[in-house]
Amino acid sequence: MAPLTAFKVWLKSLVGKRQGKAPESGDMAENAAATAKALQAGLELTSEGIILLDDRGRVVAFNSGAHALAHAALADMRGADFWDAIPEDIAESHRSAAEQALRESGSHQFVARYPFEDQWVEYCLRQHADGLLVTLKDVTAAHRASRQLRESESCNQALFDVHPQAMWLFDVGSGHVLAANKAAAALYGMTQDELGEFFAAQLFPEGEGAAVLASLPVGDFHGEMRLCTQKKAGGQPMLVELACSSVQWQLRPAVMVSVTDVGARHLADAHLQRINEELELRVGQCTDELQRSRSELDAFTSAMLHDLKSPLHVIHGFASTLAERYAATFDAQGRHYLARIQASTHQLARLMDDVRTLTYLPHMLMAPEQMDLVPVCQRLMDDLRRREPGRQLVLEMEPSLPLVGDRKMLVIALACLLDNAWKFTSRKEQGWVQVGLKADPASGNLVLQVSDNGIGFDAAYADKLFTAFQRLHSSADFSGSGLGLAIVRRVAQLHGGQAWAVSADQGGASFFMSLPQGADLPGPENLPA
Structure with a gap:
C-alpha cells in the first residue's frame, strides 16, 4: 500500500505495541489510518523537508518543511508527479540530469534558486526498493558565504595578479610553485605558466635554494626578510630581497614570497658609500688645511701685534716727549699735528687690543x-x-x-x-x-x-x-x-x-x-x- 515497506512495518509494529496486540485482517482500515498518521507525525519531527515518492515518482507523503521549501503550488502534493509538484523552471533545469543520475547511481543532488525569495534550496534524491526519498534543505546562508568566499578569492587573485610587487607562492610540502603574478614573471623573464612549472629551489643558484628554504621557520610566520641571490630564466644571477610569509592558498599550506631586485640599489649604495668615504676624506683634508691656515693666521696675528707694539711705544713716547718739552715752541699747526699723532697712536693701540681680544676669544x-x-x-x-x-x-x-x-x-x-x-x-x-x-x-x-x-x-x-x-x-x-x-x-x-x-x-x-x-x-x- 506504501512504497517504504520497511518503514511502514516499523510503524505498524509500533502501533501494535501501543494497542497490545498484533494487527488482524479485520483491523486493516483502522491500522492503515493509524499508520499514515504515525508516518506523517514522524516526517514532521525532522527539521529538513522530506518528500516520499513511490516507484513511479508520485508523491506519497511530505512534511510541511518540504512544502515550504519546494514552494509548491499544490496545497496537497499527494498523488502528484514530483516534477509537476515543484516549480516548473526548476523541474526543467534539473529533471533530465536527475533521472539519468538516478538510473546510473541511484542518487542525485542539486541546488535550486528561488529568485523572488532570494533563497537557495538543496534537493537530495535517493532511490530505494520502494521508490524515492527526497530531502530538502535551506542552504541560503551557506551559499551566500560560499559566494562571498569565491568573490573574495577572485578579488584576491586579481589583486595578486596585478600587484606591481613581484610575488609568488610555493607549496610547503612539495616546494612546487603554486602561483606567480605578472610582476614576478617579468622579473624572472618568463611567463606565469612557465614560472608555475618550477620548484622554489630552482629559482636559486645551484645548492643555495635548499638552504634558504630550510631556514624558514616552521608554522605560521610573517615578514621574514632576507638578502640572497636568485637567477632569471637565462641563468643570470640577481641580488634580491625576499619577504616570506606563511599563508593558506586554496586550502593548502603555502609560503608567499615577495621579491625585490636590489641589485641596482646595492650598486647605488656601494657607489654612495664610496662617495661618502671620498667626501669624508676631503672634509678631513679641508679641516686639516683649515686648522693649519688658522694656526698660521693666529701665529701671524700674534707676531704682528707683538712686532707692532714696540714701534708704537716708540712713536707714543717721542710724541709725549715733544708735547712736554717743545709744545711751547710749536705754532698752532705744529701742535695740531702733534695732537693728531698722539690720537692716532692711541687709536692704533686700542685697535691692536681689540684684535688681540677677538683673536684669542675662541681659545x-x-x-x-x-x-x-x-x-x-x-x-x-x-x-x-x-x-x-x-x-x-x-x-x-x-x-x-x-x-x-x-x-x-x-x-x-x-x-x-x-x-x-x-x-x-x-x-x-x-x-x-x-x-x-x-x-x-x-x-x-x-x-x-x-x-x-x-x-x-x-x-x-x-x-x-x-x-x-x-x-x-x-x-x-x-x-x-x-x-x-x-x-x-x-x-x-x-x-x-x-x-x-x-x-x-x-x-x-x-x-x-x-x-x-x-x-x-x-x-x-x-x-x-
Whole structure:
C-alpha cells in the first residue's frame, strides 16, 4: 500500500505495541489510518523537508518543511508527479540530469534558486526498493558565504595578479610553485605558466635554494626578510630581497614570497658609500688645511701685534716727549699735528687690543659660573667716568642681575657695550644707560639688554653692526676700532646664543645677547670654532 515497506512495518509494529496486540485482517482500515498518521507525525519531527515518492515518482507523503521549501503550488502534493509538484523552471533545469543520475547511481543532488525569495534550496534524491526519498534543505546562508568566499578569492587573485610587487607562492610540502603574478614573471623573464612549472629551489643558484628554504621557520610566520641571490630564466644571477610569509592558498599550506631586485640599489649604495668615504676624506683634508691656515693666521696675528707694539711705544713716547718739552715752541699747526699723532697712536693701540681680544676669544676655555652683573657694570662705568670726569651718565639697573656664564668673556662683552653707550651718548646733555635681564619664553634663555639714549643707528644697516670693521659713523665723529660689537657677538656665540640690535624711533639703541643657562650652556668640548 506504501512504497517504504520497511518503514511502514516499523510503524505498524509500533502501533501494535501501543494497542497490545498484533494487527488482524479485520483491523486493516483502522491500522492503515493509524499508520499514515504515525508516518506523517514522524516526517514532521525532522527539521529538513522530506518528500516520499513511490516507484513511479508520485508523491506519497511530505512534511510541511518540504512544502515550504519546494514552494509548491499544490496545497496537497499527494498523488502528484514530483516534477509537476515543484516549480516548473526548476523541474526543467534539473529533471533530465536527475533521472539519468538516478538510473546510473541511484542518487542525485542539486541546488535550486528561488529568485523572488532570494533563497537557495538543496534537493537530495535517493532511490530505494520502494521508490524515492527526497530531502530538502535551506542552504541560503551557506551559499551566500560560499559566494562571498569565491568573490573574495577572485578579488584576491586579481589583486595578486596585478600587484606591481613581484610575488609568488610555493607549496610547503612539495616546494612546487603554486602561483606567480605578472610582476614576478617579468622579473624572472618568463611567463606565469612557465614560472608555475618550477620548484622554489630552482629559482636559486645551484645548492643555495635548499638552504634558504630550510631556514624558514616552521608554522605560521610573517615578514621574514632576507638578502640572497636568485637567477632569471637565462641563468643570470640577481641580488634580491625576499619577504616570506606563511599563508593558506586554496586550502593548502603555502609560503608567499615577495621579491625585490636590489641589485641596482646595492650598486647605488656601494657607489654612495664610496662617495661618502671620498667626501669624508676631503672634509678631513679641508679641516686639516683649515686648522693649519688658522694656526698660521693666529701665529701671524700674534707676531704682528707683538712686532707692532714696540714701534708704537716708540712713536707714543717721542710724541709725549715733544708735547712736554717743545709744545711751547710749536705754532698752532705744529701742535695740531702733534695732537693728531698722539690720537692716532692711541687709536692704533686700542685697535691692536681689540684684535688681540677677538683673536684669542675662541681659545679661551669656557668656565661657566653663577655671577651678578651689577658690580661688574658699576666697576666698568667707574673706569669710564675716570677717563672723562666731566661727563654725566646715569646707569640704571636692578639691584641684582644674576646669571650663569663665563665671567671673563661677559666682562669683555659688557665693557664693549658700555663703552659703546658712553661714546654715542656723548652729545646728550643728560645721557642714560639701562642694563637688564629678561627671560625668553620661546628658548628658555636669559637675554641681556643694554639700552642707551644716544644717537642710534639706521635700522636698514642693523645686520652690519656686528661685522668686524663695519662702522656706521665716521671715526672723526666717534672714535673706535669697529670691533666692539663683533666681540660682543663672538661672546654670545661662544655661550651658545646670539646678538642683535634694535634702533629706537626717537633716537637711542638697544643691544641684546641671548645666553643659554644650565644644561643648554656649551661646554669646552663643543665650543664653536
